[in-house]
Amino acid sequence: MKKTELKKLENPVWYSLCETHSKYVIDYNGVKFYNPTICPFGAFINESDTAKALNEYVKLSDKFFLVSENKTPAIETDFVKLDKKIEGCQMVLDSLIESEITEEIIPLTEDYIDEIYNLVWLVMPGYYRKRTFDMGKYFGIFKDGKLVSITGQRMQTDSFIEVSAVVTHPDYTRRGLAKQLTIHTTKEIIKAGKTPILHTTKGNPAIKLYEKLGYNITRDMNWWYYHKK
Structure with missing residues (x-):
């Protein structure tokens, strides 16, 4: 860059x-x-x-x-x-480490705004608004007829797009859903010609997952x- x-x-x-x-x-x-x-x-x-x-x-x-x-x-x-x-902390993609995507990943339209909102607030309450959906593209995985895992795009400039709202319903964790969605969203950002970034709290166990996908911690980012x- x-x-x-x-x-x-x-x-x-x-x-x-x-x-x-x-x-x-x-x-x-x-x-x-x-x-x-x-x-x-x-x-x-x-x-x-x-x-x-x-x-x-x-x-x-x-x-x-x-x-x-x-x-x-x-x-x-x-x-x-x-x-x-x-x-x-802020993490920036160095080079995407490929991994198999076995789930069907669905682009989420306006019709799913309420389901996205409810899932985010169930897992990570405090910051998400229904119109946060307007900030970027969202993708999801459905199981048993309901939306159980999502990723989205949040902050954006001419050069980067942030991966955000990486959440999975507690009943469907440990199945690799968040990993596959993060890979998919990262690829979509790369296709757009921009650098994928993300933010998370220090010490978050998900940091290890992101590092395995090719993301590196670059700096502190305090909220x-x-x-x-």
């Missing part, structure tokens, strides 16, 4: 809102947020700018995140409270979680 493309990975939410997802941006004097109906994420360049922006965005969303590699956002505690800092006071 070129230096300019690598730079975007340092601040993926910011550059997504500058490029592919610019139609979803709410900008408070240089602090950029997604429209909260799409995704409760924001990003910044200068941490000193965030306090007033947080006070404004909390009027639209009671709970939300700022995402940053290593900067600590400023905050005014009259209106907004920091709930927690989630220590995460500052706020709520209305």
Whole structure:
């Protein structure tokens, strides 16, 4: 990747809102947020700018995140409270390590928005919105007549697309469904001529799976979680 493309990975939410997802941006004097109906994420360049922006965005969303590699956002505690800092990491595909796909993987249309939402909130509650579906393509595996495993695409720029919402219903884990969906989604991103990336929490057991597929940890990526006071 070129230096300019690598730079975007340092601040993926910011550059997504500058490029592919610019139609979803709410900008408070240089602090950029997604429209909260799409995704409760924001990003910044200068941490000193965030306090007033947080006070404004909390009027639209009671709970939300700022995402940053290593900067600590400023905050005014009259209106907004920091709930927690989630220590995460960014992973970028080096070279995809092929593995057999045996399941039928279905592109998910608008008809499945409710099922996607319910599955994500069952497995990873807290961040997903129904219109997060609009951020990229989603794929799923069905068993026993129901959607049991999905992957999706979230943050996007001209040079990368993020693999996200890798979830499987608890009754259908340990069958390799998430692995096959991650491979499929990764291939779709490569077909689009972009670099696949993903984010996860530090220490997540899924990191080993992603590494076996060819992803490498590149940097910290922290998620500052706020709520209305």
